[in-house]
Amino acid sequence: MIEIEFSIWLASKENWVHLTKNIKFPSVPRVGEYVKFSSASLGDYFSWRVTQVTYRENGYVEVWTELLDNIDDRMYSFEDDCDFQEYLLAYQTEGWVAPYGVKENTRYRQQNA
Numbered sequence: 001m002i003e004i005e006f007s008i009w010l011a012s013k014e015n016w017v018h019l020t021k022n023i024k025f026p027s028v029p030r031v032g033e034y035v036k037f038s039s040a041s042l043g044d045y046f047s048w049r050v051t052q053v054t055y056r057e058n059g060y061v062e063v064w065t066e067l068l069d070n071i072d073d074r075m076y077s078f079e080d081d082c083d084f085q086e087y088l089l090a091y092q093t094e095g096w097v098a099p100y101g102v103k104e105n106t107r108y109r110q111q112n113a
Contacts, residue, residue, distance in 0.1 A: 001026060002061060006035070008048055008096070009067045011076040012084035016067075016105045019088075019096040028053060028061055035065070041090045075107045 001024040008019050021037075029035050034047035048065035055061055068077040068087075078084045092098070 002028060004028060004061045004063050006037070007062065007064045008037075008091075009065070010078070010084060010087055010091070011067055011105050012078045012081040013076050014081045014105055015084060015102050016076075016107075017088055017098050017102045018100055019091055019098055021094075021096045029063060035063075037091075037094070039090055039094050041093065042087065076105060 003022055003024050005020055005022050010017050010019065023037070029050045031050050031053060033050050035050060036044040036047055038044055046068060048068065050063055051066045052064040053061065054064075067075070078087070088098070088102070
């Protein structure tokens with residue numbers, strides 16, 4: 001098993017968050033493949049597309065995924081911020097950490113200004 005630091009992103013029209021978690025996997029997923037993460041409250045409904053794999057000099061591996069449900073590059077996952085907050089709490093309950101906290105979604109606001 002390989003311990004990998006996964007990064008996922010959630011966003012509403014108002015807010016976004018970068019979440020990380022170290023998870024042991026049997027192999028390193030490749031760019032373009034999909035991964036699913038367990039959640040007691042959400043299940044494993046969502047597949048996350050791998051967008052970047054970084055191999056660090058010290059042997060550490062980082063895997064980034066695309067923004068959840070970013071249909072047509074709209075720059076958000078949820079129409080309603082309440083849904084965003086619900087999913088954020090669910091992932092944090094599963095051990096995901098928001099190292100930079102929740103931020104304002106200025107990318108969505110700039111595109112739609």
